[in-house]
Amino acid sequence: MKARDLKELTREELLKKEKDLKEELFNLRFQHSTGQLENTARMVLLKKDIARVETFLSEKELKA
Numbered sequence: 001m002k003a004r005d006l007k008e009l010t011r012e013e014l015l016k017k018e019k020d021l022k023e024e025l026f027n028l029r030f031q032h033s034t035g036q037l038e039n040t041a042r043m044v045l046l047k048k049d050i051a052r053v054e055t056f057l058s059e060k061e062l063k064a
Contacts, residue, residue, distance in 0.1 A: 018053045
């Protein structure tokens, strides 16, 4: 996920995106614990995407 894509989203869209990413990360963690996950690098990418979304959310909070 690119930062320029996140800049264009509204606060509500960012909150929904964050919720979806956290849900996907939960599912990947569950798969990892049961030994079904083959691509563990996806977990790292999701964590970074969540951090990006949270950064943009905090920026929007500060502007308001």
